[in-house]
Each structure stands twice: as C-alpha cells, then as structure tokens.
Amino acid sequence: MKKILTALLALMALVMALSLSACGGGSGDLTVEKGKLHMSTNAEFPPYEMVKGDGGFEGIDVEVAGLIAEKLGLELVVDDMGFTAALEAVQNGRSDIAMAGITVNEDRLANMDFTDSYATGVQVVIIKADSPAVQSIDDLASAALIGTQEGTTGYIYCSYPPEEGGYGEDHVVAYETGAVAVQALLAGQVDCVVIDNQPAQEYVKANPGLEILDTEFAVEDYAIAVKKGNTQLLEQVNKALGELIADGSVQKVVDKYITAG
Ligand code: ARG
Numbered sequence: 335m336k337k338i339l340t341a342l343l344a345l346m347a348l349v350m351a352l353s354l355s356a357c358g359g360g361s362g363d364l365t366v367e368k369g370k371l372h373m374s375t376n377a378e379f380p381p382y383e384m385v386k387g388d389g390g391f392e393g394i395d396v397e398v399a400g401l402i403a404e405k406l407g408l409e410l411v412v413d414d415m416g417f418t419a420a421l422e423a424v425q426n427g428r429s430d431i432a433m434a435g436i437t438v439n440e441d442r443l444a445n446m447d448f449t450d451s452y453a454t455g456v457q458v459v460i461i462k463a464d465s466p467a468v469q470s471i472d473d474l475a476s477a478a479l480i481g482t483q484e485g486t487t488g489y490i491y492c493s494y495p496p497e498e499g500g501y502g503e504d505h506v507v508a509y510e511t512g513a514v515a516v517q518a519l520l521a522g523q524v525d526c527v528v529i530d531n532q533p534a535q536e537y538v539k540a541n542p543g544l545e546i547l548d549t550e551f552a553v554e555d556y557a558i559a560v561k562k563g564n565t566q567l568l569e570q571v572n573k574a575l576g577e578l579i580a581d582g583s584v585q586k587v588v589d590k591y592i593t594a595g
Pocket of ligand 1: 377379488530
C-alpha cells in the first residue's frame with residue numbers, strides 16, 4: 335500500500351513538473367504583468383509615438399509593438415513617460431520593452447539588451463530659415479545655444495567637449511521634449527535644434543519659418559530594448575519582429591505614417 339502511494343505521489347510530481355515546464359517559456363510568464371506586454375515610451379516623438387486626440391497612443395512604434403504583442407499572444411499596454419524614464423523602466427523591470435525611436439549605442443548596450451534594428455534614424459539640425467547664427471553645420475561650433483531633447487543622442491553628441499567632436503555642455507540646452515525645444519527655437523532662445531529626422535520633418539511642417547539643414551549630423555539604428563539578461567523575452571520579441579519585417583508588415587506601418595516626398 336505504502337509502495338503504491340509513493341509511486342502515485344512520484345507520478346503526480348512528474349505530471350506537475352511536466353505541465354509546469356510546458357507553460358514555462360510561454361511569453362505570458364516572461365512579462366511584468368501576466369498576459370500583457372508593457373511598452374515604456376515617450377509619446378512625444380512623431381511619427382514614432384504620439385498621443386492621439388482621444389488620449390490613446392499611435393505611431394510606428396506603437397503599431398509595431400501591437401503586432402509583436404499579437405504574435406506573442408499578449409495585450410499591448412503603452413506606458414507613457416519621459417524619454418530617460420522610458421529607458422530606465424525597462425532596465426528596472428517595470429516595463430517589458432522600451433520602444434521610443436531608441437538609438438542603439440555602446441552606453442545603452444551596457445545597460446540593456448536590444449533586438450535587431452527596425453529603422454534608421456538620422457540626427458539633423460533644425461534652424462529658423464532666416465537664422466543669422468546657423469546656416470550650415472559648421473556654424474554649430476559658434477552657436478551660442480543648441481536645443482535638444484533630454485537624454486537623447488542629439489543631446490549626448492552635442493554636449494561632448496569640442497576635442498571629442500561636440501560643442502561642450504555649456505552650449506547645449508536639454509528640454510523635456512523635442513516639441514518644447516522647437517518652441518524655444520521659434521522664441522529665439524536657442525540657435526538651432528538637433529533631433530531625429532522624422533520628428534524634425536513633422537515640426538518643420540507644423541511651424542512655418544523653420545528649415546532642416548541638408549547635412550546629416552549622425553546616422554543611427556533604432557531597436558527595441560529589453561531588460562539586460564531577459565534572453566527568453568528578447569528572443570521571442572526579436573523573432574516576432576524579424577517575421578514582421580520579412581513579411582512587409584513593418585514597412586506597411588512605416589508607409590502609413592511616413593509619406594514619401
Ligand atoms: N533616437 C534618439 C535617441 O535614442 C531620440 C529618441 C527620442 N525618442 C522619444 N520617443 N522621445 O536618443
């Protein structure tokens with residue numbers, strides 16, 4: 335009798351272990367909240383992420399994240415915050431992915447893991463068309479003040495000391511958002527704004543009197559960030575992203591938000 339009981343218990347343990355390992359590895363167990371994919375972002379970056387009229391979110395990153403979530407059987411939740419906070423959220427395990435037109439660079443690679451790239455970003459310079467201070471990229475060296483968004487690569491490059499290719503921190507102002515930096519440019523508080531090309535296009539469209547210099551300041555890769563060491567989630571997100579790139583879904587989303595010309 336005792337033997338049968340022991341055998342039965344062992345069998346039960348085996349069944350439990352097997353069913354546990356069958357659930358393990360599902361995306362649902364890898365995320366901050368069961369069944370959800372939390373994306374931290376800074377929805378102040380058109381056309382990648384922005385707040386809709388009804389308070390919801392839209393943009394290339396939001397839609398691509400939605401497609402990834404769908405593939406993983408998860409529901410996308412967009413957590414909107416400051417840009418630096420969005421990067422920190424994924425590092426601290428408060429979000430599953432950070433997606434915010436994030437440029438992959440060495441510093442960030444040391445603190446988080448990244449998927450393959452899904453887009454190219456180009457840092458450009460916005461000026462007032464009649465700007466006396468800046469008319470070409472060479473004038474940046476003599477610009478009194480350069481506007482940027484806090485925590486972004488635009489800020490990072492510009493604030494390097496001149497001997498490292500920047501203009502020095504004293505010449506760079508970090509604003510909470512790109513839109514606020516552009517308002518500062520319009521108000522004459524800075525001489526130019528260094529920001530990613532796509533939002534730059536949107537700001538120039540929306541504000542007469544602004545222009546983008548045709549020199550590319552830096553060319554970068556955008557990718558999705560995942561908490562360092564969360565290899566399983568990284569692999570699943572990367573696989574889903576790869577499929578969406580391969581079948582043209584990502585391009586379709588890009589075309590919806592970026593009209594050529
Ligand atoms: N590509 C730049 C960076 O990674 C700017 C990204 C800003 N994104 C945003 N959603 N505000 O630093």
